[in-house]
Amino acid sequence: MKHYLSISLLLATLFILVSCSSTTPVDITTLSSISPTQGSNSGGVNVTLTGENIFDATEGYDQSLDIKVCGASLTDIVVTGTEELVKSSSGKDVKVTLGTTVTGKTAIVQNPATATSDVVLTRPDGESVTLNAAFDCLDAPVLDNSGNYSIEELAQENAIITTVQATDIDSSNLTYEIIGGNDNDTFSLDSTTGQLSLAKRINHDVTPSFELLIKATDEDSLSGNDTLKINVVRDTTVYNWRLTSSWPSQSSLYEPIHTILLNTLKPQFSAQSSNQLNITITAPTTSFNSSVFDDVSDATFDMGHTATSLYRYKNPAHDFFTSQPSGLSEEQHDAWLKAEGQALWNELNAPDNIIAFKAGTSGDKSVGWFREAITTPEQLEGLRWRMAGIASSVASSAGVYIPENTELVEISPLYSALQDDKIDAVKWSGAYADWQNNLHLSGAVYYPSPDWGQKNAALSLYVNLDKYNALPLRLQNVIQSVSDNTSVTMSNRYKSLNAQGLTNIINSGVTVLAFPQSVRDTLAIYSEAFQNNRAANDPFYKKVYDSWKKFK
Numbered sequence: 001m002k003h004y005l006s007i008s009l010l011l012a013t014l015f016i017l018v019s020c021s022s023t024t025p026v027d028i029t030t031l032s033s034i035s036p037t038q039g040s041n042s043g044g045v046n047v048t049l050t051g052e053n054i055f056d057a058t059e060g061y062d063q064s065l066d067i068k069v070c071g072a073s074l075t076d077i078v079v080t081g082t083e084e085l086v087k088s089s090s091g092k093d094v095k096v097t098l099g100t101t102v103t104g105k106t107a108i109v110q111n112p113a114t115a116t117s118d119v120v121l122t123r124p125d126g127e128s129v130t131l132n133a134a135f136d137c138l139d140a141p142v143l144d145n146s147g148n149y150s151i152e153e154l155a156q157e158n159a160i161i162t163t164v165q166a167t168d169i170d171s172s173n174l175t176y177e178i179i180g181g182n183d184n185d186t187f188s189l190d191s192t193t194g195q196l197s198l199a200k201r202i203n204h205d206v207t208p209s210f211e212l213l214i215k216a217t218d219e220d221s222l223s224g225n226d227t228l229k230i231n232v233v234r235d236t237t238v239y240n241w242r243l244t245s246s247w248p249s250q251s252s253l254y255e256p257i258h259t260i261l262l263n264t265l266k267p268q269f270s271a272q273s274s275n276q277l278n279i280t281i282t283a284p285t286t287s288f289n290s291s292v293f294d295d296v297s298d299a300t301f302d303m304g305h306t307a308t309s310l311y312r313y314k315n316p317a318h319d320f321f322t323s324q325p326s327g328l329s330e331e332q333h334d335a336w337l338k339a340e341g342q343a344l345w346n347e348l349n350a351p352d353n354i355i356a357f358k359a360g361t362s363g364d365k366s367v368g369w370f371r372e373a374i375t376t377p378e379q380l381e382g383l384r385w386r387m388a389g390i391a392s393s394v395a396s397s398a399g400v401y402i403p404e405n406t407e408l409v410e411i412s413p414l415y416s417a418l419q420d421d422k423i424d425a426v427k428w429s430g431a432y433a434d435w436q437n438n439l440h441l442s443g444a445v446y447y448p449s450p451d452w453g454q455k456n457a458a459l460s461l462y463v464n465l466d467k468y469n470a471l472p473l474r475l476q477n478v479i480q481s482v483s484d485n486t487s488v489t490m491s492n493r494y495k496s497l498n499a500q501g502l503t504n505i506i507n508s509g510v511t512v513l514a515f516p517q518s519v520r521d522t523l524a525i526y527s528e529a530f531q532n533n534r535a536a537n538d539p540f541y542k543k544v545y546d547s548w549k550k551f552k
Contacts, residue, residue, distance in 0.1 A: 031131040038136035047135065137170035141216035146226035152233045153204040153472045161187070164194035166216035166224065173219050180213030187212060187230075196228070201473040204234040235472045238276055241302035244295050245283040246310070253433050256493050257360065257459070258283055261305055265359070265461075265486045272478045277471075279303070296462040297352045304462040305359060309389060316390075316534060317348055317544045321356070323365075323457050325394045325527040326520075328551055330361055330456040330491060336551040344544050355468050357483035359461035363494030365451040366434065367515055368427030369418065369444035374515060377522040386414060387427040390530075398526040418442040427451075431501030432494065440508045447505055448515045452523050459490070 031051040039047070120130050144165045151161055164176050176194045178187060187210070188199040196212075210230045217223040245261060247254035261281055269279045282301070283289075292304035293311045309322035321341070328336060337345070337358055349356055368387065374380070381399035392402045403423055417423045419442055426442075428434050431449065440447075461483050468476060506512050514520075531549075535542035 031129050034131060034135050038138055040137070040139050049131070051129075051131075138220055138222060139169045140222040140224040141166035141168040141171070141174055141218050142224050143214060143216055143226035146214070146228055148229045148231065150231045150233055151198065151202070152235065153202050153474070154235050154470070155198055155202070156469075157198055157200065159198040161196045161198065161230065162228070164189065164196055164214055164216070164228070166194075168216075168218045171218035171220070175217050177215050177217075178212050179215045179225070181211045181227075183207055183210065186210065189214070201476075202232050203473045203477065204232045205474050208232050208234070236276075238278065239471065239475070240278050240280070241467070243279050243281045243303040243305065244289065244292055244301040245281060245304065246289045246292050246306040247283060248286050248288060249283040250285050252436050253429070256432075256497060257305075257362065257490065260360065260486060260490050260493060264489045265305075265482055268482045268485055269478065272481060273475055277475055277478060292462060293352070293354070296464050297354055299353075299464045299467065302464055302467050306460060306462065307457065308356070308460050309457075312390070314352075315348060315540075316538070317541050319390050320544050320548050321345055321348075321358075321458060321460060323455065324548070325391045325530070326452060326524040327455050328548070330364075330458075332551045333456060333458055334358070334487075336548060339551070340547045341544075344547060348540070348544070349462075350465065353465045354462050355465050356460045356462050357480055358458050359483040359486045360459035360490035361487065361494060362457045362459065363430050363432070363491070363498045364449075364456055365430045366427075367448035367451050368425050369434070369439050369442060370425040370446040370448070371418065371421070371444055372424075373446045373511065373513070374448070374519055376516070377519050380519070380522070383425065384423045385425040385427070386417070386423050391427070394523065394527045394530050397530060398523055415439065415442045418444055430457075430494070430498050431505060432497035433501075435501040435504050440505050440510050445511060447510045447512050449502065449512055450514070452515055452520050461486070 031049060033050045035048045035050070120128055144167055145162060149161055151159065166174055166176070168174060174194075175191045176189055177191060178189050184200060184207075186198065186200050186202060186207070187196060189196050194216075209232060212228045212230065213225055214228055215223050215225050243261075245258065247257045247261075249258050261283075266279050266281060269277045289306075290310050292301075292306035293314070295301045296304040307322045308318040308320075311318045327333075333341075342357075345356055368385070374383075377398075380395070383400050384403060385395060385400045386403050387395060396402050403417075414423075414426050414428070415438070418426060418439075425444075426439070428437065428439060434440070434447075461479070463479060468479070471479075502512065515523075531545055535545045
């Protein structure tokens with residue numbers, strides 16, 4: 001019996017000793033160093049933690065550790081016996097490989113959304129020891145929201161598409177940039193917030209989609225790239241617009257303009273827009289329409305065809321976009337618009353909710369009809385010369401008498417006034433229109449050409465600015481293209497008509513001679529003085545004038 005009790009007591013003692021050896025907490029662990037001090041948490045880095053009592057295992061007994069590096073857990077690390085512990089001069093160390101699976105020792109580390117650079121070791125007894133800032137994680141950012149996006153081609157500038165975001169295990173201070181695919185700098189990316197927005201309107205027919213290569217960079221200059229595809233959704237709206245015209249449809253004087261609006265401008269709008277932009281033209285029958293500017297400004301009509309000089313009372317700078325005394329030829333005028341003039345014209349019209357484009361010309365004008373030839377500047381003094389517009393102000397300063405009779409605005413009274421010697425000269429239009437109105441039968445014998453005061457008369461297409469901005473960019477381009485084509489067509493037509501008109505005038509016996517250079521020079525001096533005086537009192541007029549005169 002005593003022998004049996006002795007054996008039982010011995011077995012109990014051994015059981016207690018074994019149990020204690022496998023569960024007794026180790027002494028407080030001290031981490032003293034980590035090697036290496038930096039690397040990537042995405043794999044391939046061997047990390048050795050060194051310190052006192054990092055782990056205390058005895059041959060034949062298993063215990064597990066939970067080690068976190070860069071905030072990510074290396075789970076299921078099992079150290080079995082003293083073989084797994086390497087002695088060092090400072091104590092013991094444990095070697096783990098980040099991102100690599102070694103059965104029984106380490107597991108793959110999944111990059112967390114947020115992380116620190118601390119190394120944390122949790123012992124079997126639940127105690128944790130941290131070696132602060134021990135391991136510098138050098139991981140590149142990973143973009144989170146690459147993929148496909150869509151944007152309407154009607155989208156306006158600054159429209160927000162998405163906010164680019166990236167994750168970095170070791171940094172929250174990231175910067176963003178577009179490094180590829182941003183044709184024509186169409187998109188803008190905020191480098192700090194990652195907000196991607198539209199910098200310029202998109203023409204679907206030019207670029208139906210974009211593939212933007214986005215780069216995110218962290219504080220260590222490590223970067224990650226990914227692609228965002230942006231599809232442009234084409235607008236299919238049909239725009240049925242109304243156009244008002246200044247030109248009487250039943251007047252032979254304006255018949256060429258009206259015909260070109262109907263046969264060139266209108267069908268080209270439909271053709272170039274694939275029938276998305278359809279125009280209905282409303283024109284006066286016999287009387288002139290001078291309300292086009294206001295009708296387009298307040299959207300009574302979507303568009304209008306007119307001459308800007310009709311609206312000089314709103315701002316004298318409007319004259320520059322039709323003609324000026326001693327002004328630009330048609331070629332010079334076109335060059336000015338292309339280089340600088342269009343931007344100034346936009347600035348002039350924007351407060352009235354209008355954008356305008358050159359859309360025609362009625363050709364070179366003539367000086368007018370005279371009862372006797374003008375050969376010297378002195379003959380200008382007291383000359384009774386009916387004319388209108390800014391040229392009349394210039395001529396008046398040169399000593400010309402400008403009749404104020406309100407009856408002298410129609411052909412018949414002018415015709416009679418010349419015949420009856422009540423006036424000495426009249427300026428009307430160009431050779432085509434003058435011949436159509438039979439001014440060669442008025443008794444005038446001298447017809448100076450070309451004009452000193454109006455080398456060409458540009459005509460304009462006004463468009464309501466709100467309506468224009470609401471169009472897709474490709475239809476805005478159609479408006480510009482059709483305006484250009486209308487200009488070319490009308491210019492060629494009037495060159496032919498005026499050439500035939502001048503031939504008819506010469507054949508009628510009227511003398512056609514240019515003004516002598518001395519007379520033209522005199523009028524040019526007064527014209528420049530007039531312009532300088534206006535410019536001195538109107539900063540915007542001066543800006544336009546300074547730009548305009550560079551192209552003379």
